[in-house]
Amino acid sequence: MAKPQAQQGGPVLAVRDLVTVYPTRLGAITAVDNVSFELRAGEVLGIVGDSGSGKTTLARSLLGLVSAPGRIVSGKILLHDQNLLTLTPEQMRQVRGSEIAMIFQNPIRSFHPGFTIGRQLIEAVTRHQRVSRRAAREKAIETLSWVGMPDPALRMKNHPHQFSGGMLQRVMIAMSLLNDPAVLVADEPTTALDVTIQAQILELVQRLALDRGLGVILVTHNLGMVASLCDRVMVMYAGQVVEESSVDDLFARPSHPYTVGLLDSQPDRVTGSRLEAMAGASPQMFALPTGCRFEPRCGFAESECLQPPQLWKISTGHNVRCWVSKRHGRLPVPADTGTERAK
Amino acid sequence: MATLVRLEGVSVHFRLRNQGQRGGIVRAVDEVDLTIDEGEVLGIVGESGCGKTTLGRTIVGLQKPTYGDVIVRGKKRSLRQRPGANAQEDGFQMVYQDAAGSLNPWKRIGWSIAEPLRNEGMPKLAMRDRVLELLEQVGLPDALIDQYPGELSGGQQQRAAIARALAGRPRLIVLDEAVSSLDMSTQAQVLNLLKDLADRHSVNYVFISHDIAAVDFMSDRVAVMYLGKIVELEDAHDKKNPLVHPYSITLRSAVPVPDPVVERHRNRIVLSGPVAGATDLPPGCRFHTRCPIAQPRCSETEPELVKVSATSRVACFFAGEFESRYSATGTGLAGR
Numbered sequence: 001m002a003k004p005q006a007q008q009g010g011p012v013l014a015v016r017d018l019v020t021v022y023p024t025r026l027g028a029i030t031a032v033d034n035v036s037f038e039l040r041a042g043e044v045l046g047i048v049g050d051s052g053s054g055k056t057t058l059a060r061s062l063l064g065l066v067s068a069p070g071r072i073v074s075g076k077i078l079l080h081d082q083n084l085l086t087l088t089p090e091q092m093r094q095v096r097g098s099e100i101a102m103i104f105q106n107p108i109r110s111f112h113p114g115f116t117i118g119r120q121l122i123e124a125v126t127r128h129q130r131v132s133r134r135a136a137r138e139k140a141i142e143t144l145s146w147v148g149m150p151d152p153a154l155r156m157k158n159h160p161h162q163f164s165g166g167m168l169q170r171v172m173i174a175m176s177l178l179n180d181p182a183v184l185v186a187d188e189p190t191t192a193l194d195v196t197i198q199a200q201i202l203e204l205v206q207r208l209a210l211d212r213g214l215g216v217i218l219v220t221h222n223l224g225m226v227a228s229l230c231d232r233v234m235v236m237y238a239g240q241v242v243e244e245s246s247v248d249d250l251f252a253r254p255s256h257p258y259t260v261g262l263l264d265s266q267p268d269r270v271t272g273s274r275l276e277a278m279a280g281a282s283p284q285m286f287a288l289p290t291g292c293r294f295e296p297r298c299g300f301a302e303s304e305c306l307q308p309p310q311l312w313k314i315s316t317g318h319n320v321r322c323w324v325s326k327r328h329g330r331l332p333v334p335a336d337t338g339t340e341r342a343k
Numbered sequence: 344m345a346t347l348v349r350l351e352g353v354s355v356h357f358r359l360r361n362q363g364q365r366g367g368i369v370r371a372v373d374e375v376d377l378t379i380d381e382g383e384v385l386g387i388v389g390e391s392g393c394g395k396t397t398l399g400r401t402i403v404g405l406q407k408p409t410y411g412d413v414i415v416r417g418k419k420r421s422l423r424q425r426p427g428a429n430a431q432e433d434g435f436q437m438v439y440q441d442a443a444g445s446l447n448p449w450k451r452i453g454w455s456i457a458e459p460l461r462n463e464g465m466p467k468l469a470m471r472d473r474v475l476e477l478l479e480q481v482g483l484p485d486a487l488i489d490q491y492p493g494e495l496s497g498g499q500q501q502r503a504a505i506a507r508a509l510a511g512r513p514r515l516i517v518l519d520e521a522v523s524s525l526d527m528s529t530q531a532q533v534l535n536l537l538k539d540l541a542d543r544h545s546v547n548y549v550f551i552s553h554d555i556a557a558v559d560f561m562s563d564r565v566a567v568m569y570l571g572k573i574v575e576l577e578d579a580h581d582k583k584n585p586l587v588h589p590y591s592i593t594l595r596s597a598v599p600v601p602d603p604v605v606e607r608h609r610n611r612i613v614l615s616g617p618v619a620g621a622t623d624l625p626p627g628c629r630f631h632t633r634c635p636i637a638q639p640r641c642s643e644t645e646p647e648l649v650k651v652s653a654t655s656r657v658a659c660f661f662a663g664e665f666e667s668r669y670s671a672t673g674t675g676l677a678g679r
Contacts, residue, residue, distance in 0.1 A: 050526040050527070050528060050529075051497075051526055164618070194390035194391055194553065195390065195553060195555075195594060195597045195598050196390065196593060196594065196597045196613075196614050198597060199596075199597035199599075199611050199612075199613055200613050200614075202599065202611075203611065203613055221526060221527055222599070223527070223601035224598060224599030224600055224601045224606075225599050226601070227599060227600065227601050227602055227603040227605075227606045228599035228600075228603075228606035229599075247603045248603050248604070251601070251602060251603050251604075261528060262527055262528060263601065264531075265527045265528050265530065265531035266527070266531075266556070266601045267531075267534065267554075267556040267557050267559065267560035268556035268559070268560075268600055268601065273538065274535055274538065275531040275534055275535055275560070276531070277528065277531035277532040277534075277535050278528045278531070278532075279532075281496055281498060281529065
């Protein structure tokens with residue numbers, strides 16, 4: 001299948017007003033609430049947030065992998081101007097793995113334990129391309145060597161358990177690249193790996209984005225990874241995007257109190273003996289505050305915060321869902337810190 | 344400062360079951376000497392499989408050393424006792440990463456927290472008061488006493504596990520990846536809580552983690568482990584003498600810092616060589632198979648943990664020469 005070349009500067013992936021809902025006993029949970037963004041070729045977009053903020057559901061929504069009873073209720077996912085949400089399940093299966101691919105946190109659970117990885121890689125090629133097994137095999141070996149696998153032809157004969165976690169994550173990345181996708185979605189790709197191995201995988205992902213013009217969506221809770229890898233960042237809180245900006249702007253001028261709280265929670269950013277921990281916890285998704293969802297934990301909160309804020313633009317490429325930042329153009333400096341001893 | 348625990352030549356070896364008598368031996372902890380002073384927080388950092396959890400369990404008394412002695416307040420710990428009895432006698436406690444798994448899902452939180460108190464034979468009435476007091480200390484609302492673990496968030500569960508560890512007024516708590524599964528914001532709350540508790544009650548911690556930033560934040564002294572050995576041990580507050588062992592430097596350089604400006608201007612040290620297995624350790628230094636500055640000597644003789652300054656000990660022949668030797672290989676040096 002011929003791939004349309006990403007036009008210079010044009011987005012490969014555009015998401016518009018995406019809403020994904022999970023029905024539960026306690027009412028419907030809007031896990032992804034009106035999320036819009038664009039991803040350019042060669043760009044690494046980070047999605048950060050606490051567990052339950054909807055970042056993984058958003059990632060899975062992009063590939064049509066939301067598990068039932070959850071479903072996408074509205075919005076558009078445009079890959080090369082084609083809306084993925086109008087595709088049949090079979091058409092979506094064709095797109096998934098060939099034009100948009102995903103790698104998961106736990107590589108060992110993403111492979112069939114009983115088959116050699118060679119067989120699984122070859123199948124991934126023949127599933128999407130009309131090529132001979134021999135050509136598929138060559139493609140698999142080439143891709144394995146490309147992700148830094150020593151002796152790729154030999155390793156094709158191994159089963160998943162014969163690989164270390166880091167090596168298996170490389171195999172998974174290789175598998176996702178077999179059909180030259182335009183977009184790679186990586187959900188916490190290094191969380192299960194040791195830090196020295198993590199560094200190797202980070203380098204690999206960075207190289208992929210640069211050399212192949214691959215658009216990468218990196219879902220993570222690790223701000224260090226965001227700082228080292230991403231071009232743009234979206235911060236999610238309780239299903240919504242609360243801040244969106246270039247990576248430099250986000251770290252230099254964080255403008256949502258939640259982002260500020262996240263940065264202050266990092267042990268390596270403090271000099272004193274205490275962390276500026278945010279008070280409280282994320283809200284229950286079926287009992288959300290009617291106004292700003294962060295308001296109950298926020299030290300900057302004012303009366304207007306009881307009204308729902310929108311994602312406002314405060315400077316070029318920097319959007320924030322915060323009344324206070326909107327009014328002041330940034331957060332007021334003498335932060336009456338919303339931080340206190342954790343309750 | 345009085346010494347609380349001293350390990351002398353402690354080794355913990357496991358025989359691999361499925362390989363019979365000739366089977367391999369995993370040297371999870373190998374000839375470790377270590378002291379923990381009263382009032383000190385010792386951090387242990389290392390990657391999975393380096394033996395940090397086994398070392399923690401040995402300190403608590405849940406794991407008997409294969410060789411060597413554990414000396415608690417000057418008294419040698421007897422080896423014949425049931426392992427759990429040692430922890431109880433010494434007043435040592437352990438908190439695990441998976442808080443949900445360490446609380447009984449069918450019992451109310453209050454019941455789980457009171458477990459050490461029941462073991463002491465505390466009367467029921469006093470027990471409830473003590474549990475409420477513990478809940479307050481860890482910053483949990485009273486109402487939680489009658490709730491089940493499943494009704495709590497991850498951070499609350501971890502606080503409950505900490506409350507239980509505190510119940511018996513322990514002398515030492517080993518925190519094994521105790522905050523690793525928590526969200527960043529919750530992790531910061533729990534780290535602060537642990538610091539407060541250490542200040543208010545005279546309790547020692549051994550803080551075990553793979554997260555070097557969290558270990559630096561919590562600890563007075565840091566031990567870096569690699570394949571069962573402590574390769575570096577040093578004062579965490581001594582900023583003038585940063586870690587010097589090649590593995591410590593690599594470990595630190597591997598962790599991305601939450602600052603894009605710093606990240607852009609540094610060169611990460613990426614290790615290439617094979618990781619030696621714990622069953623067939625290489626001769627010489629255990630790290631030499633991956634070490635970017637390894638010399639022939641490193642594969643012949645095993646370096647001892649020797650004092651290099653007043654506050655630090657390092658097991659490397661080329662300690663302090665990393666920067667010059669690494670840049671001599673033509674690769675840029677990782678910024679710190």
